[in-house]
Amino acid sequence: MITKEYIKELKINNIGELYRLMQEQKDNRAVLFLLENLGRLPSNFDGKRFTFLLENKNAQVRFWVVKNIGKLSDTSYLEIISRIATEDQNSTVRREAISTIGRMRTAKAVPLLIEMLNDSDPKIVLQVIRALLVFKSNIIVKEKLENLNNHPNEMIQSVIQKEFFPQKTSSDSSMRHTECLDFMKNVVVQGDVRNILKDVPDESIHLTFTSPPYYNARDYSIYQSYKEYLGFLVSVFKEIYRITKEGRFFVLNTSPVIIPRISRQHSSKRYPIPFDIHPYLVQMGWEFIDDIVWAKPEASVKNRNAGFLQHRKPLAYKPNPLTEYIMVYRKKTDKLLDWNIRRYDWETVKLSKVLGDYETSNVWKIDPTFDRVHSAVFPIELCNRVIKFYSYKEDLIFDPFAGSGTLGKSAMNLGRYFFLTEKEEKYVERIKQELGNKLPFTKEEPHILNIESFQKLAKREKEIR
Numbered sequence: 525m526i527t528k529e530y531i532k533e534l535k536i537n538n539i540g541e542l543y544r545l546m547q548e549q550k551d552n553r554a555v556l557f558l559l560e561n562l563g564r565l566p567s568n569f570d571g572k573r574f575t576f577l578l579e580n581k582n583a584q585v586r587f588w589v590v591k592n593i594g595k596l597s598d599t600s601y602l603e604i605i606s607r608i609a610t611e612d613q614n615s616t617v618r619r620e621a622i623s624t625i626g627r628m629r630t631a632k633a634v635p636l637l638i639e640m641l642n643d644s645d646p647k648i649v650l651q652v653i654r655a656l657l658v659f660k661s662n663i664i665v666k667e668k669l670e671n672l673n674n675h676p677n678e679m680i681q682s683v684i685q686k687e688f689f690p691q692k693t694s695s696d697s698s699m700r701h702t703e704c705l706d707f708m709k710n711v712v713v714q715g716d717v718r719n720i721l722k723d724v725p726d727e728s729i730h731l732t733f734t735s736p737p738y739y740n741a742r743d744y745s746i747y748q749s750y751k752e753y754l755g756f757l758v759s760v761f762k763e764i765y766r767i768t769k770e771g772r773f774f775v776l777n778t779s780p781v782i783i784p785r786i787s788r789q790h791s792s793k794r795y796p797i798p799f800d801i802h803p804y805l806v807q808m809g810w811e812f813i814d815d816i817v818w819a820k821p822e823a824s825v826k827n828r829n830a831g832f833l834q835h836r837k838p839l840a841y842k843p844n845p846l847t848e849y850i851m852v853y854r855k856k857t858d859k860l861l862d863w864n865i866r867r868y869d870w871e872t873v874k875l876s877k878v879l880g881d882y883e884t885s886n887v888w889k890i891d892p893t894f895d896r897v898h899s900a901v902f903p904i905e906l907c908n909r910v911i912k913f914y915s916y917k918e919d920l921i922f923d924p925f926a927g928s929g930t931l932g933k934s935a936m937n938l939g940r941y942f943f944l945t946e947k948e949e950k951y952v953e954r955i956k957q958e959l960g961n962k963l964p965f966t967k968e969e970p971h972i973l974n975i976e977s978f979q980k981l982a983k984r985e986k987e988i989r
């Protein structure tokens with residue numbers, strides 16, 4: 525029987541026997557086992573001994589042959605691999621062939637690669653771009669690649685933009701990535717968030733987590749129409765985009781809401797807020813990262829099943845919602861997350877690590893919390909998770925719709941600063957009770973401000989900078 529150890533031994537001591545084994549196998553499974561376990565190839569390895577397998581009907585066999593030829597980085601295979609790259613029926617095999625051509629780093633392949641930029645399969649084009657980037661100082665290659673900025677595929681566009689048209693970003697701005705402005709640290713401003721945000725400087729927030737008003741489903745939210753409501757959210761979220769630091773996160777908790785029927789002659793209406801707001805967010809530049817489902821043990825709204833339970837007639841089934849969405853977005857940037865992480869010093873990274881058990885799935889089972897003053901508060905556990913997963917110690921965390929200020933409390937407990945805005949005086953009073961005298965991390969009182977006082981502080985900050 526052929527084992528991994530036997531293949532290893534043959535590679536060192538009896539390469540002829542290895543070629544013979546490859547030629548004699550009738551069963552594709554055995555061929556694949558051989559090909560998959562060849563590992564590093566010795567310098568005297570003759571790849572031509574298995575090129576006959578490129579005619580094999582099994583795409584996986586062809587893939588592994590190409591992959592092994594790739595390990596040789598030998599331009600004498602250019603012709604045969606070019607044929608696979610252009611003619612093979614299987615996209616994965618073709619991509620591997622292009623990757624193999626790329627590894628050869630030979631200018632001889634450039635004309636073929638340029639031609640392949642017109643392929644109709646975007647995955648192929650992406651692989652070709654990768655191979656061509658090695659030659660991007662060549663004027664013709666550069667021009668051909670730059671032209672792909674208008675390619676219909678968004679992944680291709682974003683690779684080309686990153687390589688040839690990098691965005692001007694905050695890394696050029698005067699504020700350090702880790703910096704928080706003093707006048708916003710542990711501050712609660714009472715007023716309409718749209719007015720307050722006008723005085724918040726660009727790229728001053730590390731993380732926003734919020735649960736906006738639920739259209740007209742609760743008493744604190746009155747809008748003329750759903751369109752007006754979405755327009756309101758869009759205006760706030762655009763501003764949040766502006767004030768968020770490069771590559772940082774916006775975490776949005778919403779769920780579909782129901783507006784009850786006015787009488788038995790009419791039906792109730794459900795509004796899918798997370799799905800309706802999503803396209804606007806993407807359009808303003810937020811990149812979709814994750815959809816987390818917050819699962820509660822029991823429905824928090826009225827039982828919708830009572831009628832169906834009695835009559836059991838199809839079409840009238842209405843499940844009780846036990847979930848809400850926690851949608852995670854990141855401010856658009858060319859930079860990888862690693863860039864954001866490397867802005868922090870070693871000590872901060874160490875102190876911010878999420879140690880011990882944590883939820884590995886996108887279903888977070890968390891009990892809801894009920895509050896005597898506010899009808900829809902975050903459970904503190906939800907805030908704790910979002911803050912721990914998406915921010916570092918001493919970051920500035922924002923909630924534009926702060927309600928009872930749960931996010932502020934969590935930020936404080938976890939060694940982060942908070943910045944909260946809330947329209948209603950009664951809820952700001954609640955925040956005062958929640959946060960007053962409880963700042964173990966900074967030993968500072970939270971500052972509760974009205975818009976005018978906040979504007980003055982913002983103006984002073986602007987003058988200093």
Ligand SMILES: C[S@@+](CC[C@H](N)C(=O)[O-])C[C@H]1O[C@@H](n2cnc3c(N)ncnc32)[C@H](O)[C@@H]1O
Nearest residue numbers: 716717737901902925926927928929930946947
């Ligand atoms: C769903 S609640 C948020 C509850 C909060 N997450 C908590 O843990 O208590 C939404 C809040 O947004 C506030 N709000 C609505 N419109 C606002 C606006 N234009 N500016 C500031 N706050 C607003 C409401 O008063 C309400 O307290």
